Amino acid sequence: xxxxxxxxxxxxxxxxxxxxxxxxxxxxxxxxxxxxxxxxxxxxxxxxxxxxxxxxxxxxxxxxxxxxxxxxxxxxxxxxxxxxxxxxxxxxxxxxxxxxxxxxxxxxxx
Amino acid sequence: xxxxxxxxxxxxxxxxxxxxxxxxxxxxxxxxxxxxxxxxxxxxxxxxxxxxxxxxxxxxxxxxxxxxxxxxxxxxxxxxxxxxxxxxxxxxxxxxxxxxxxxxxxxxxx
Numbered sequence: 043x044x045x046x047x048x049x050x051x052x053x054x055x056x057x058x059x060x061x062x063x064x065x066x067x068x069x070x071x072x073x074x075x076x077x078x079x080x081x082x083x084x085x086x087x088x089x090x091x092x093x094x095x096x097x098x099x100x101x102x103x104x105x106x107x108x109x110x111x112x113x114x115x116x117x118x119x120x121x122x123x124x125x126x127x128x129x130x131x132x133x134x135x136x137x138x139x140x141x142x143x144x145x146x147x148x149x150x151x152x
Numbered sequence: 153x154x155x156x157x158x159x160x161x162x163x164x165x166x167x168x169x170x171x172x173x174x175x176x177x178x179x180x181x182x183x184x185x186x187x188x189x190x191x192x193x194x195x196x197x198x199x200x201x202x203x204x205x206x207x208x209x210x211x212x213x214x215x216x217x218x219x220x221x222x223x224x225x226x227x228x229x230x231x232x233x234x235x236x237x238x239x240x241x242x243x244x245x246x247x248x249x250x251x252x253x254x255x256x257x258x259x260x261x262x
Contacts, residue, residue, distance in 0.1 A: 086251075087249070100249070101251065139184065141194070144193060
């Protein structure tokens with residue numbers, strides 16, 4: 043079955059370290075997204091991509107970057123992790139408007 | 153650009169009905185509804201495109217009032233399995249740049 047997977051599922055890091063969260067989908071969807079979820083804020087869009095070599099900033103993109111070198115993967119990088127980036131991160135891909143979410147990555151920045 | 157959901161939380165008994173509202177300050181192209189169980193990824197329920205259509209499956213339906221920039225999700229004869237947090241997502245153009253509301257936590261009790 044086609045799927046979308048995230049790794050790691052849980053990570054603890056220190057302030058200032060670089061962190062990369064992986065997202066891999068096997069549906070061959072062109073559109074991929076990264077959201078963060080915090081209590082009281084719902085899901086907020088960080089970055090998104092409509093295809094290979096295409097990336098766009100979402101509403102909370104500061105401190106994050108993405109790259110899209112193939113259709114299957116959209117890694118999210120925190121260049122210098124901050125405590126404010128402690129959150130649950132969801133990757134998603136879409137076809138015909140429906141978003142398919144990964145299981146989430148819980149990141150704690152100490 | 154984030155849509156506003158109301159109420160923030162609702163508690164029901166099995167068999168009771170509920171309405172969750174979603175409103176935007178901008179003209180909308182589409183409204184999406186997702187449900188998230190605790191500790192899990194959000195799951196797609198339905199999408200409504202501008203044109204005022206109403207959709208539904210089983211006892212969950214939704215409407216979209218394009219002029220008022222509002223959507224409502226209707227849950228009738230609620231079941232225990234309906235418990236979770238419901239999110240509306242909105243697009244102002246057909247570009248998949250979807251923004252989510254803060255969510256409505258629905259609890260159904262026996």
